[in-house]
Amino acid sequence: MLEHLTDAADPRLADYTRLRDVELRKSLEAERGLFVAEGEKVIRRAIAAGYPVRSVLTTRRWVASLADVLGPATVYVVSDETMEGVAGFQVHRGALASMERLPLPSTETVLDPAARVVVLEDIVDHANVGAIFRCAAALGVDGVILSPRCADPLYRRAVKVSMGAVFSIPYARMDNWYTGLDELRGAGFQTLALTPDQSATALDQVKMGDRVALLLGAEGDGLSSRWLHEADEPVCIPMSPSAMANGVDSLNVVAAAAIACHGLMRSADLSHQES
């Protein structure tokens, strides 16, 4: 159903208010139980993953692009100026959808069928969370577990950077950081703590078992000392000695995650070949 609106302050557009105001969006999205998907491709993936559409906000030029998947959802059609007035920036991809959040599964539900998981400790940048989900999904990781303070994977920018991978990989948020690794160990996961410390075992040299959880720490500070010490083994990605001498002393968390997820997938393939 199309509704043409002209007033950026129309209460029917409130789901889309000031999309770059992180603090506002956190409270607004929690209260209303929604998230925002941006761009045709990502909206299609959210719908395909089973998230109900609350409404769509688009401009006349883009209105036809999603017609086949929206069903009975209300589509608000506005001018470019009104769109910018509501969202607070120029929306290049021409379509936004407000989607209902679904209840997150428990960590147990995510861990139960999984052989390879990634555990994110306090990664607070939405783009990094999205990029890590994209890597994890593309490289066959079975699930993602978030520490309590990790950024929200359904925040608009995380969704966008992930290209919708946040919809295709199961994830859960642990209740308690302090005891967070207990459940992983209880479920039989070998816990590997990724660290830039070059005295740790190189990732490629680790003998990986059937169930492996890779722990990734925050931008800048890396893993907490608690998790680093509680993990079964610290592991590193070997760096070039000359780069370290030049002060290039680490990879960013997304590059490290990409290499580590690739290592997890290799190890899973190898263990299949052996068995």
Next chain:
Amino acid sequence: MLEHLTDAADPRLADYTRLRDVELRKSLEAERGLFVAEGEKVIRRAIAAGYPVRSVLTTRRWVASLADVLGPATVYVVSDETMEGVAGFQVHRGALASMERLPLPSTETVLDPAARVVVLEDIVDHANVGAIFRCAAALGVDGVILSPRCADPLYRRAVKVSMGAVFSIPYARMDNWYTGLDELRGAGFQTLALTPDQSATALDQVKMGDRVALLLGAEGDGLSSRWLHEADEPVCIPMSPSAMANGVDSLNVVAAAAIACHGLMRSADLSHQES
């Protein structure tokens, strides 16, 4: 030498004009032969790498942080408001330096001592170029070759995202895209074209020789068909089949570069162990 300035339009601050205006900056930096380094750490790395300082722009609060490395350079001290007025945004890291560019080496000079190089074809996003340099430097790649249309590694954002790695790894720009791979082959480099095409050889399965050039294509489109076909071998990073079924069909170029550079480093280590 400290000079306290109050006028954002002061001609002495012209090197720092509108840092987010990409088109303006391209012409201004080319005409003046300068680039801008942002933040204490990156400025220190640029100086350590031998780039001459034209001037520094900072605020009173940050003025002491670089005193030990600036030598006779002129330091313009301004208020936060003037800084924002010149640069066009709020500079969080408190210090900008205008640095002299140095002549780029020839591709031959970069290739001559190298065993592992990365070749970037038309990567136009400065953040991606910076992130790839950071990965390449950390993972021991010996040099980077840029296609003629690749984004400038010394553009402020590329420098910043690279954390200064653009200063620590030699790079050159090829004159001619069309014949660009001839020189690599002439120098005895095995050319590997990274592609998302899963029918290509998996990167880990490639037998790598003493000299390897990894070709990385543009965001979105990947490598040109010319380079893909001219390369010795197309190679891929294996993806999860279920992810591909869910539409998560590729890694972003930085994640792919990270995994590929790690693969290059492993192969170099292995060939050293064997010999």
